[in-house]
Amino acid sequence: MERWDLEFGQVELIQGTIRSLLDCVENDEEILVNQFSPSIYMAPSTLRDLSPSSFNPRVVSIGPLHREDENVQAFERRKASYLINLMQRTNSSQEEILKLCVQKVYASMERIKACYVWTKTYGDAEIADMMIMDACFILEFLFKIWSSGVEIGKEGVLLFQNVLYDLVLLENQIPFFILDELFRCTILKFNPNATLLELIRPVLATVNLFKEDIKIDNISIENAHHILSLLHQCYKPPRNIKKGVFSSRILSVTDLDRAGVNFKPNKDPTWLMGMEVKLYRFPCCFGSWNKPTLRIPTLKIHDSTEFVLRNLIAYEQSGLNHHYVTSYTIAMDMLVDTKEDVVKLVDSIVIVNNFGSNEEATNIINNICKEVIVVDFFYEEQWVKLSNYCDGYWPKNIARMRKNYFSSPWNMIALVVGIILFALTVVQTIFTIKSA
Template identity: 65%
Template sequence: MEVNTEPFINPLVDADMTQDSVVQRLLDRVKKEERHINQFSPSIYMAPRTLRDTSPTSFNPQVVSIGPLHREDEKVQAFEVRKTSYLIDLMRRAKSPQEEILKLCVEKVYTSMEKIKACYVWTKAYGDAEIADMMIMDACFILEFLLKVSISKARSEGILQSNVIFYDLVLLENQIPFFILDEIFQCTVLEFSPNVSLLELIYPVLSYVNIFKEHVKINNISVNNTYHILSLLHQCYKPPDNIKKGHRKSTIPSAVNLDRAGVNFKPNKDPTWFMGMEVKLYMFPCFIGSWSKPTLRIPVLEIYDFTEIVLRNLIAYEQSGQTHSYVTSYAIAMDMLVDTQEDVAKLELYWWISFTSKYCDAYWPKNIANMKRTYFSSPWNIIALVAGIILFAVTVVQTIFTIKST
């Protein structure tokens, strides 16, 4: 009789042990992620796919790569070698020896290395030395570029290319952490210009890419709550503290329907909030007393070559959940207000829309000329373009529901 010498394994016990190990692995994973979230949440990442797929070029830098996410893009390689010249120019401004300044910059970056890594959703692995080199080089480029702008020397780089760089600096996927930019600023610019603030230095960028007629203000911006330059622009659009922030869901009739109901449309001059919409009642005398004429005052949106890009990046940033969805709410409100080309035409009669000719770098004039022939050849084409930009809010709504359902 043959004896089975293999150990007896109770399948029920083995199943229990397997389930326990899976539970433990999941608990370990949750605890690890909780520690990571509590320390620092990523603020620089690729845009949500539902937004990116509809317009990939809205998130890709055209001239200069900042940070790791687009560092290997073919389009920005030509400018990578030029960053060194900006670093040299910045060091030449300082009184201290270059070696001392660079050593201090490296120390600052290495001290914050883990915090820097936590700011990104990485698409490729980089070593600490590569990250340090990247952060210092990109921060020095930004600071020197801003200094050149502030003293009217950016024209030496060419007006067209400089204009595009402004927009590259506010792309969600093209950022370095603001605290690192501030650290390098303190090590370099403050060393030779102690009375300059970083916010004042960045202001020309915020002003240039501003999508509304009203001038941006930085008086109430907190650097401590700023993740990067796009985050800084987003803060410029937040409502003041005295405006109640609610979460009420309401429906806005279309512009045509409001007009039929007797509502006038006017630009919101000197608004309390950039994106604020308000209804005012104006009393007019008549033979039986007086009657009121409601007027809807709307923010003045400037339509130019990069308006859509700025809007898309601000909305993509809001999808992180780390900030309020001011711009998204504005886009959704405009989507309800503008439902057809007739709505756009109705608003166009009352609502002043500025078409600003802001060109791009040297290799874009032909493309822009084609765009003008296509979209600006007639008033109806202009209306269609405005409608297309505003109605992209539909994509925003779809993104919100997609994110909430996952």
């Protein structure tokens, strides 16, 4: 009786739960049909908590996620002047151009909404205003650089440079298809020779992590989610690059150096983040052995290196299948244990350290990989070659000897003193035997 009363009393609640679940299923099916998935979101909290400042815009807010931040409010009022300047470049009336832009945005409103994981509710009119204002600001800002050849990094353009860095933050983006649509409505109208990718090239070049130049030939605008995803594409490996499960550990730079491994910059690689192991045959007492050189792309470490890496990693960790930037940082973290490892890489021109402090550079490399997951490791083949070499008889024993006897001046002095004492003992023994 008691059980029947409970079931009877819960009938409405059960039916309500069923209706709620059915609504969720129907909504999910609608999302699947539309084939839209969020591409602009807050960085995973596990990564964001490690370095919140790496994900917050310094000067300008793009999109809705940081619109309320206090530090971007001053620049928010300046966006209108960029929009006006862009409109004045066109031959058509400003009203006609703005009307066309508004129509394009409203036609894609549902698709725009699906691109974000929203932290605040906005009406369609607010979203349209936001998209047009931000897109026109970006386009005018980039067009000025492209048309006038402004050099980035000169004295007096700190604000200008900070804006460029803000444009590659994961949480500070607008959908790329909207940027492209409004580019066609504005710049392409008065400059048919311009391309959106060429306009964005200075941003990519400025935030590039490596000494080798960014190549945009293989970038696909159709597959771009936003400007950060374009930068991510610049580091995409060729299809023939082998990847494996992250399994092989490797010695640090110092230990590899003791085993006889050389380090050199990987100049003009097929892949901007590519590492290569070259084996060279050297003679030794009992034949010969293959001495390797590890070629690594030259990493530029400066004020922006950490946040560019963190944003690329957060983008990968938020749902992408290919973790090649994460893979690179894991590889560097394995190679660098102490500042002595950084010193060796700086001496080998594998790292250009503009920080001045090798300890700070070491901390960046060691801390960047915390709380990250590696799905595919793109350096497994190189790591296996190095492991096989280091496990060989001669490299292993040479490394042990150099570590025990040549790792510090005191060890070397102790070794020399030991040899001298041993020699004196031998001489003394010989003379004692002869005089007996």
